[in-house]
Amino acid sequence: GENVEQHPSTLSVQEGDSAVIKCTYSDSASNYFPWYKQELGKGPQLIIDIRSNVGEKKDQRIAVTLNKTAKHFSLHITETQPEDSAVYFCAARISNFGNEKLTFGTGTRLTIIP
Amino acid sequence: SAVISQKPSRDICQRGTSLTIQCQVDSQVTMMFWYRQQPGQSLTLIATANQGSEATYESGFVIDKFPISRPNLTFSTLTVSNMSPEDSSIYLCSVAMLAGNEQYFGPGTRLTVT
Numbered sequence: 178g179e180n181v182e183q184h185p186s187t188l189s190v191q192e193g194d195s196a197v198i199k200c201t202y203s204d205s206a207s208n209y210f211p212w213y214k215q216e217l218g219k220g221p222q223l224i225i226d227i228r229s230n231v232g233e234k235k236d237q238r239i240a241v242t243l244n245k246t247a248k249h250f251s252l253h254i255t256e257t258q259p260e261d262s263a264v265y266f267c268a269a270r271i272s273n274f275g276n277e278k279l280t281f282g283t284g285t286r287l288t289i290i291p
Numbered sequence: 292s293a294v295i296s297q298k299p300s301r302d303i304c305q306r307g308t309s310l311t312i313q314c315q316v317d318s319q320v321t322m323m324f325w326y327r328q329q330p331g332q333s334l335t336l337i338a339t340a341n342q343g344s345e346a347t348y349e350s351g352f353v354i355d356k357f358p359i360s361r362p363n364l365t366f367s368t369l370t371v372s373n374m375s376p377e378d379s380s381i382y383l384c385s386v387a388m389l390a391g392n393e394q395y396f397g398p399g400t401r402l403t404v405t
Contacts, residue, residue, distance in 0.1 A: 219398060221396045226393060277324070277390060281334045282333065
């Protein structure tokens with residue numbers, strides 16, 4: 178089955194700097210890659226996603242890039258703010274009809290230093 | 292995105308007992324899922340809740356331990372049966388409007404088994 182690796186496990190950046198989190202996946206059939214932000218005591222919140230027919234997607238300060246050949250995708254957060262502090266999870270999915278299983282990475286704890 | 296609520300939000304239970312967790316969505320959704328998140332860990336899919344038929348369980352999860360019901364397109368329950376301390380986790384309901392769409396998570400149920 179699919180295996181997703183995520184790095185780094187922890188990341189501290191100064192407020193205003195950029196943060197990058199990287200994930201690799203094993204199954205070349207995966208075609209959907211969401212990113213979730215989980216704050217303490219809350220459920221994961223979908224912040225951005227990308228499908229395999231697109232190489233990059235941006236939403237304000239957040240962007241995701243996908244390299245299908247290398248089987249890796251990355252989350253980029255620019256101009257970081259204290260409220261960006263959270264645990265971030267990447268995931269991969271093979272979207273066949275009837276198979277909607279998300280395989281998650283191990284998470285990155287991001288801390289923004291004021 | 293759909294608004295997802297879970298009950299209870301947290302509970303402390305004695306070993307050997309069972310707990311039923313409810314997931315309610317404010318709109319009809321095609322797909323509903325149950326995930327487990329062990330303390331400080333990533334998310335693992337337990338099963339896909341199918342309306343009107345038996346749930347589809349992932350490897351390592353069985354119906355006798357985690358019975359699931361889904362009577363309609365807005366509601367599902369997960370029961371954690373004959374609990375042991377190893378079942379202490381966050382249990383998360385997730386939904387997608389249609390197959391292939393984004394998945395959204397509820398706030399989770401924090402279960403502690405003593």
